[in-house]
Amino acid sequence: MNIRHIHPWDVAAAEAIAIQRRLASQVSHQNGIPPVVQRIAGADLSAPDKEGYVQCAVVVLDFPSLQLVEIVTARGKPSFPYVTGLLSFREAPLVLEALERLAHPPDLLLADGQGLAHPRRFGLACHLGLLTGLPTIGCAKSLLVGVHGLLPLEKGASASLHHKGEVVGAALRTRHNVRPLYVSIGHKVDLPSAMHWVLACCTRYRVPEPTRLAHVAAAGKSKTTPP
């Protein structure tokens, strides 16, 4: 896959915020997912080891079988610390490195973090989408910004997520009686479509298969990681 390298990563927090503000206006909120989806990818990083190294995994699944097609991993020591609201400056470089080596480009990418549901409307999913040109969806396990009402307990139930007068995403129940997932537009997708594709990837677990398997692969499981 070709990656668009349009800004440096080795920046101070203030410049990272400026970059986010500049790029946020380029995010597409329109559904650009192809009519026939053949492959869906998920990306995630492991927690840092004792020396600060992390492993990124991008997994590609066939759709609709959700069978594993490809795994690419990338290991490294993030130069940027974890700062709330600047997650992509820590995680995106390794994800892009893995995406660059992908032999089977996906039609859609799920990111483990927010998309538009971000203080500057430019979470990790937006950043990855903009730099790859892929349709992306933010798929976070907890809330960063915004508020929402109660939602029914059944799978598929949702409540819109509001922040500063805007709808920035949705709380989406992906299994019966579990905490909702926070779904938002990353790039080239609209919110109803994002919710649809997340649900289409949820089988047995709260987390959709692409990001769930990426999480497993990033942690280095023998079942999924090639020796």
Next chain:
DNA sequence: GCGACAG
């Protein structure tokens, strides 16, 4: 000033 805060 205080609280909140993706991974």
Next chain:
DNA sequence: ATCTTGTCGC
């Protein structure tokens, strides 16, 4: 992300 036991449910 991690610290943390037993326990309830499918």
